[in-house]
Amino acid sequence: MLCLGIEGTAHTFGVGIVDSRGKVLANASKNYVPAKGGIHPREAAQFHAANARVVLDEALETARVAIEDVDLLAFSAGPGLGPCLRTAATAARALASWLDVPIISVNHCIAHVEIGRLTERAKDPVTLYVSGGNTQVIAFDAGRYRVFGETLDIPVGNCFDVFGREVGLPHPGGPTVERLAREGNRYIPLPYVVKGMDLSFSGLMTEAVRKHRAGADLRDLCYSLQETAFAALVEVTERAVAHTEKKEVMLTGGVAANKRLSEMLKLMAKEHGAKFFVPPMELCADNGAMISWTGILVYKHGHRQKLRETGVKQRWRTDQVDIPWRIG
């Protein structure tokens, strides 16, 4: 069985093709890059609409399949930006009804975890999922993926992006912050906020911007911003590891590209005798393949949907989704 998955929760429009044994045949995508400022939801949605055909064709070509060979359509129904979600959903519905194949709504956050479990052969990891739009610590327990910690305000990727923008770095801020951080070495104290299992990054971002305006060295500031934010992320992940006593830790999402975060999590995992996984970057970032694969899992376990049941869910929570393909 071939599943075509469409991702479109935020700035990425992606089309993936995966077969029912978990082989990724294609994973094409295009990213909307704002001319200035952050993601403008309507502009991003227009970008998706304008590029859907190109990305779709590229995926089919790479997979060397015809569109008629597709047996199942999956799409990212949430969580995400409304206009982007609706554009991806419209594309998915149009294709599914034209091909007359079943359609499956996929939760974007769960897809990130599932594609990592597939490619890394992780069985039951505590997952730190960090991107520009999400920051969650996820682990499986009693039939659902539970959120063992999450941001109370902005996601960590957004913290870096907004900081970067405010101090004049190009979008997205994360990669530049990482590069500059390697040149910094003097720690400038910044607010470290862990509330129980949860995190907060807005105060950290504001204070870092303020320190920059007060004349702090940008390299030292990037270093301090990264160290502070990541220490908090690793601490919350560690709490989940200690609580669940799981023996695997996985890092995913766009911020997984950051080598320092990866290194810190690896050290923490080692201390708890846990294995550490990071999927290949093209599967950590938003992508269509993860949507296809999760669509297959959902479909294989008997879930069926009517077209009218494919509404988007901007605030669809990770812990609202039943996971029949996992036991426990």
Next chain:
Amino acid sequence: MLMKKGAEANLYLEPFARVLHRAGEGKVLVKHRISKRYRILEIDKQLRESRTALESKLFVDAKRAGVPTPLVYEVDRTDMRIVMEFIEGRQVKLVLDKLKPKARRKLCELIGRQVARLHRAGIVHGDLTTSNMILTRDGKVYFVDFGLGEYNPSLEARGVDLHLLRRALQSIHFRITDQAYRAVLAGYKREFGEGANAVIKRVEEIERRGRYVPKEERAWH
């Protein structure tokens, strides 16, 4: 002897004589906030220092407010250890479901009263779950972990505190959640007095917020 390896600290159960004074008897609990290699020294030191100092102070102030807590014997701010009394008893987590309804109500009321005492003293616990409470043979309930506590007299912090306790009841004691929580609130109101209702109202507000209750799912577009 390592008793528990937590995320933030290791807990050791040791003979009093070995840790403090050779004339002492019985056991002590040593909470050691170990250094974490994953974070830079500056952050590591700052966190361990401030948390060790804060937690030991919270133990003392909670006791002063009338909430049973372990006696703090020694605070080592170089090695970040707190040496404290080892409380013998049973975790409330393990006994709550087994009690007879009347005894359970009384225990929950007592917990509610103690939470109110903390709040009136300007303290929030930050991690109110039944695994952090020890029921002793003489019927006292010890709060044994203030690792996430803080001095915060705001309505919001108090509301979150009670909300966390309710969440703990829901996840661990799901068969008796409602009656247990009602008894907790009854005790809380009695002890807190005027103003308790404002806190309880805030709990409801917190639970209605998007983070805990999903917003109405959107219609099909």
